[in-house]
Amino acid sequence: MPVSNETLKRIIAEYGGFELSDAELELVRPELDNYLAELQNLRDLDLSDVMSSRLLRAAEGDEADA
Amino acid sequence: MPDSELLKLTISEVAPLIQSREVSPVELTEAALAEAERRQPTLNSFITILRDEALAQAEATEESLARGEYLGPLHGIPIGIKDNIATAGITTTVGTKVLRDHVPDEDAEVVRRCQAAGAIIIGKENLEEFAAGATSNNPHYGAVHNPWGLDHVPGGSSGGGGANVAAGITFASLGTDLGGSVRLPGAFCGVVGLKQTFGRVSQRGLLVTSFNGDHIGPMTRSVRDSALVLQVIAGYDPLDPSTVPVPLDDYTLIMERGIQGLTMGIPSNHYFDLLDPEVEAAVRRAIAALEELGVASREVSLPSMEYVGALRFSAMADSVVTHEPYIASSREDYGPDTLYRTLAGQFVLGRDYSKAMKVQRIIKEEHARVLRDVDFLVTPTTPMPAPRIDAENIVVDGQSQKVRGPGSGHISRNTSPMNATGFPAITVPCGFSGAGLPIGLQFIGRPWEEGNMFRIAHAYEGVSPSRGVWPDLG
Numbered sequence: 001m002p003v004s005n006e007t008l009k010r011i012i013a014e015y016g017g018f019e020l021s022d023a024e025l026e027l028v029r030p031e032l033d034n035y036l037a038e039l040q041n042l043r044d045l046d047l048s049d050v051m052s053s054r055l056l057r058a059a060e061g062d063e064a065d066a
Numbered sequence: 067m068p069d070s071e072l073l074k075l076t077i078s079e080v081a082p083l084i085q086s087r088e089v090s091p092v093e094l095t096e097a098a099l100a101e102a103e104r105r106q107p108t109l110n111s112f113i114t115i116l117r118d119e120a121l122a123q124a125e126a127t128e129e130s131l132a133r134g135e136y137l138g139p140l141h142g143i144p145i146g147i148k149d150n151i152a153t154a155g156i157t158t159t160v161g162t163k164v165l166r167d168h169v170p171d172e173d174a175e176v177v178r179r180c181q182a183a184g185a186i187i188i189g190k191e192n193l194e195e196f197a198a199g200a201t202s203n204n205p206h207y208g209a210v211h212n213p214w215g216l217d218h219v220p221g222g223s224s225g226g227g228g229a230n231v232a233a234g235i236t237f238a239s240l241g242t243d244l245g246g247s248v249r250l251p252g253a254f255c256g257v258v259g260l261k262q263t264f265g266r267v268s269q270r271g272l273l274v275t276s277f278n279g280d281h282i283g284p285m286t287r288s289v290r291d292s293a294l295v296l297q298v299i300a301g302y303d304p305l306d307p308s309t310v311p312v313p314l315d316d317y318t319l320i321m322e323r324g325i326q327g328l329t330m331g332i333p334s335n336h337y338f339d340l341l342d343p344e345v346e347a348a349v350r351r352a353i354a355a356l357e358e359l360g361v362a363s364r365e366v367s368l369p370s371m372e373y374v375g376a377l378r379f380s381a382m383a384d385s386v387v388t389h390e391p392y393i394a395s396s397r398e399d400y401g402p403d404t405l406y407r408t409l410a411g412q413f414v415l416g417r418d419y420s421k422a423m424k425v426q427r428i429i430k431e432e433h434a435r436v437l438r439d440v441d442f443l444v445t446p447t448t449p450m451p452a453p454r455i456d457a458e459n460i461v462v463d464g465q466s467q468k469v470r471g472p473g474s475g476h477i478s479r480n481t482s483p484m485n486a487t488g489f490p491a492i493t494v495p496c497g498f499s500g501a502g503l504p505i506g507l508q509f510i511g512r513p514w515e516e517g518n519m520f521r522i523a524h525a526y527e528g529v530s531p532s533r534g535v536w537p538d539l540g
Contacts, residue, residue, distance in 0.1 A: 030473025031410035038375040
């Protein structure tokens with residue numbers, strides 16, 4: 001899902017209270033693009049059977065941690 | 067013994083000379099300070115050199131020796147502390163202009179422990195801004211230079227410490243490792259870098275940029291010295307809830323056990339992908355050397371490493387929170403790499419963060435499963451030798467990779483996974499590139515079994531082609 005320059009600019013202004021030029025936005029992009037690529041990579045990974053550590057311990061009978 | 071030779075000893079070699087009073091802590095500290103000041107224009111490895119404080123400490127340790135009080139192997143040993151670890155009354159900048167006047171009220175727990183063991187802190191060491199990067203090319207305090215090639219980075223973010231240990235200035239330096247920041251300078255500077263099990267060492271007083279996976283660990287000239295330092299800094303800290311009260315082994319005892327009959331796992335995916343051919347060749351030679359020492363080898367598969375990139379989400383999001391108090395008011399004080407990298411973290415959604423935590427758990431379980439079948443894993447520490455300081459990109463295995471700033475991460479691809487699992491890992495020098503730059507070999511062990519990891523690393527160190535080789539700094 002691409003993020004437009006306008007969205008990028010607006011969210012950064014809201015967070016930091018300053019505006020970035022288009023040239024500066026391009027410097028943010030490589031990190032953002034890596035994140036988006038990883039999200040795409042994760043899309044088909046089924047994590048539904050990965051339980052939290054506390055639940056797993058409860059299933060092993062440790063009621064104190066349930 | 068001339069100072070130049072004295073400063074090339076390891077802690078385990080110089081400690082008996084101090085104990086027997088053949089070498090005085092003041093003499094040793096004077097020598098280390100003189101070397102630090104002499105090399106600072108070349109290496110730029112310190113932000114603050116603590117001449118007066120170090121000499122006062124040295125005199126105090128000398129007096130305690132005169133009273134017959136010997137505090138152990140760190141007594142009178144000059145060390146360095148990365149400048150994101152709090153030192154009471156001493157400026158702790160975290161490598162940023164934003165915190166240039168920050169003076170902590172209290173010492174970090176590791177600093178307290180080192181001083182209680184008699185170590186002498188000779189300076190606060192240069193690092194990447196906010197410890198967020200792999201080059202130690204600091205926009206405010208200047209780039210740290212690698213003693214093995216002054217035009218090359220020492221690795222980061224604890225680059226000052228790596229350079230100091232390699233150049234014979236400090237006998238040990240404490241760095242911090244969130245994605246490899248102790249092991250990367252270890253590999254690039256040809257020294258030993260340790261990231262112990264998460265929870266083994268207190269993080270109290272470490273100025274973190276992420277709340278997940280940061281560790282304080284030592285860089286040293288030998289595996290034995292790494293064990294000696296860990297023995298001092300490890301242990302439960304009731305004021306740091308991330309520490310775990312697991313009993314400490316006597317590491318130097320375990321280290322002496324042989325390694326014959328152990329089995330090493332060689333990952334068939336991820337860790338040996340996208341490597342510089344010289345790095346791969348050096349690591350394969352190291353594996354052959356371990357086999358000659360009687361270690362069996364087995365290929366192991368870690369399929370979930372396909373999703374390892376997701377482990378960065380937490381650091382990205384945490385970084386936004388860390389920088390929130392500063393970024394709006396002090397934007398102009400930020401270097402571009404940190405600023406633009408941090409801003410991207412605002413786009414990490416809560417659900418993606420949570421998903422990344424699940425991926426982290428899968429990767430952790432997978433490594434734990436594999437480490438039931440083998441005693442340890444062996445990998446290259448970094449995919450390439452130290453890049454040049456002025457390099458924006460480097461080509462590795464035909465692919466261009468960013469060296470620093472937003473979008474970078476290739477340098478730490480083999481170290482950062484163990485920050486997510488919390489498992490211990492150590493880098494040991496295993497030879498040199500054709501250009502004379504060090505190459506690092508990484509051992510990954512089972513949680514809380516640092517003793518065994520030291521044992522393996524120590525055995526390999528004895529046959530490593532890097533043994534006894536020093537950089538020529540003129």
